[in-house]
Amino acid sequence: MVEEAANHQCMDKRINSSQDDADVRKGPWTMEEDLILINYIANHGEGDWNTLARSAGLKRTGKSCRLRWLNYLRPDVRRGNITPEEQLLIMELHSRWGNRWSKIARQLPGRTDNEIKNYWRTRIQKKPKQCESFDYQSPMMTMDNHASTSQSNGVEDVAPQMSHQMYSNDTNADAFAAPMLSDNSGENFWTVEDFWTQPFDGE
DNA sequence: AACCCGGACAACCGCCGGGCG
DNA sequence: CCGCCCGGCGGTTGTCCGGGT
Structure with a gap:
């Protein structure tokens, strides 16, 4: 542009x-x-x-x-509810690669670099104590270990409540239900709900 | 009850590298 | 070869909300 x-x-x-x-x-x-x-x-x-x-x-x-x-x-993007397994993976990969967020994100299907970056800064970076127990030098753990270890370090993920924050301004919720009116001339048309419930192969 | 503060997340900004004409 | 445009990346800012005082 x-x-x-x-x-x-x-x-x-x-x-x-x-x-x-x-x-x-x-x-x-x-x-x-x-x-x-x-x-x-x-x-x-x-x-x-x-x-x-x-x-x-x-x-x-x-x-x-x-x-x-x-x-x-x-x-196919997954938002919120970062699992303990994912958290440990993030910590492991960050210890290896540093702030290579996009690289890290590629190892976590459905997660975006932006979300991981935010997660790291707000949940992990600011909680050094809880993270001390994590062995940054260790090789990749098994998933079983992930679960049990993360439970014990006390860094529990909090379910996000962003939905109530979205569209708070000049929008109305009716748009979700209402079909689009403009000239679709035979093209497929989706509502947000339709779209998110579709199995999406590829991108 | 009102205000303040910090957390969490979305979005923007600046920069860089690659592709293409 | 050079300049322009685009996409991608990482850092930063803006905004909303909930909890604490």
Whole structure:
């Protein structure tokens, strides 16, 4: 996108607020935007995010769309409830690779680098005491060991309650139930619920 | 009851590398 | 070869909420 490139080059906050800039939305995604993105990808697939954003009619940067899709909307993404096994794996891999979040995330199916990064910073990094018991030098443990060890170190995962936080602004919950109205002209159309309940092979 | 503070998560920002014309 | 664009990555910020005082 033009705006993207401009930023890239001058590396500055938009000095001249062009029309493009004014059109770009930021901040939390609304349910309507999610649905637009989901349906567009369901019908056209991923790729070329800047073009996708424009074609779908989203006033977002391609980057923003990509991030939203990868970290939140993708059907195979798992959010919250990091299991003790996953936690230990994260600690093990982080001790090996450091802050290579995307690399670590690839070892945890359904988890995103963003979530792991957040998890590490908020739950693990800030709780050095509980983590002291973890043997960072040990080779990979078996899953059985994972479970029992993590229970004893007291770092219990807390179920996230983000759902109530989502779509709190200019959206209404009806959008979930209501079918999309715009011209779908024979294309598949998904609600968020439909989408998330689909078995999703591949990406 | 009101306010403050910290935790948790989503989203943005800046940078970099690769692909392509 | 060079410049542009895009995607990916890691760091950081913004926002909401719940608990404590």
